[in-house]
Amino acid sequence: MFVRALFMLLLALNLGGACWLAFANRPAVDAAPATDPGVPRLELLAERDGDDHAELASAPESPADLANDQCRRFGPFPTQADARSAMNTLTPLTKRIRMREEHATQTRGYWVYLPAMPTREQALSTARALAGKGVHDYYVVTAGDQQNTISLGLFRDQGNADRRRAEIAALGFVPKVNTRTEDLPVYWLDFALAGAEPADLASRVAGAHEAHIEPTRCL
Template structure:
């Protein structure tokens, strides 16, 4: 009887101790968590740093010419080419010989001959009267301008050669009239290629370009 009572007492004590331990608050295990937003520095090997330095050096070596280096260039232009197709062909041919190259277009005034005429009359009737007078004297190569800025002008001929134009003017002047002579001009495109080199010695571009004898080379400001 005594032993059974002792066993019950020990059992109650064990249950009480177990309940007390279970009821104790548990403490969180400390961790090494990093606050959000904090950058953690990474280890960098010396070998990786050396590779970065070598890569940067290679980029600098491959970088294009600096303005200071470009300031030592010699720049010239070749042309004029008759067409853009000729210009493009020359651009392709000369590119391997130079540091920089570009196409360029300009406008040039070219002579288209000479025009001999009687200045515009106040009315069409006056112009017709003058034309009949020319016809009566054996002149056939003329016509009356019927519209535009030169309306009622009598054209006496277009001439490529200035000498022939002056002869025609003298012929009409001998009839007692006052013809005038004006140069005919037209703006035409001209095509060039500009290039830059480091050497003042001329480059051998002529053997590479068709029609080279008709082209010229001139010094220009560098670009």
């Protein structure tokens, strides 16, 4: 009985020792330094953060680069869509480009008329005199700021308006021509070129017949 108990004790001790050797924490082996003390670690380009690449890509141009820029403005364009189309064409040819809006007074037509009469009766009498001389395309204004004025036509082209005025004047009347204007938005493109302006730059933009390119201050 004693021998059996001793045998079981020795077996338990052996098993415990084996488990300790198998699962005990071993001290970590210090890795050898990649470089000598005081020497910065070599860093591969692929290990750098994406922010570093973005910072390099967005680095501002040097003053020397900006001094060599040739800056121009192109316009005016009557609609934002026209300016956007031109911008899409010019963007690959420029260093930077932007669109901006201005307001300009534009001619909307030419109005030929006989000035307002003191009374409606006088206006109607003058209208009958016009009709008696073969003029039938007129209108007597009956209300508003131009009341008792006789309108003789609104023309898009100034030459046509001048001919109408001369025609009525030849009949013994004293017509006037008034230029009608309106304050409307127009659009310009400001851009910078790295070198000289190509001679055919404006002709590359479709539908820009009334627009022109002129030098401007660089921004």
